Amino acid sequence: MFSSDNHINAIAQLLADFHRHLELRAECFKVDAVSKLSKLLTVLALSVILFMLGSLALWFISMMAAAALGEWLNSPTAGYAMVVGFYLLLGCVLYARRKEWIENPVTDFLAKLFLGEPEDADKPESDKQR
Secondary structure (H helix, E strand, O other): OHHHHHHHHHHHHHHHHHHHHHHHHHHHHHHHHHHHHHHHHHHHHHHHHHHHHHHHHHHHHHHHHHHHHHHHHOOHHHHHHHHHHHHHHHHHHHHHOHHHHHHHHHHHHHHHHHHOOOOOOOOOHHHHOO
């Protein structure tokens, strides 16, 4: 009888330890998720702020360039048309290269953030062989 009481106590302790292990894993997951989410939101907020400031600066630079081109060409309409043409050309190039300039870097950033990166991924090939 004494032997089976020890077994029951051992199984009960094992189940309690397993339950505690699951609680700790869940807590670790929550902390990791909060850390990654805060990093993602920080990058997103910074990107939005920089995009807004950059757009404002680009707006004024574009107006300045259009006015200067208009004076140089003796036609304000032609100056503004050239600036619009430049932005249309820039938009076409950006659309054509969207996968390698936008989609791939964003995918890489999110993959590194959420999936992690192997420890030796940053090391040069010569160090990996050692």
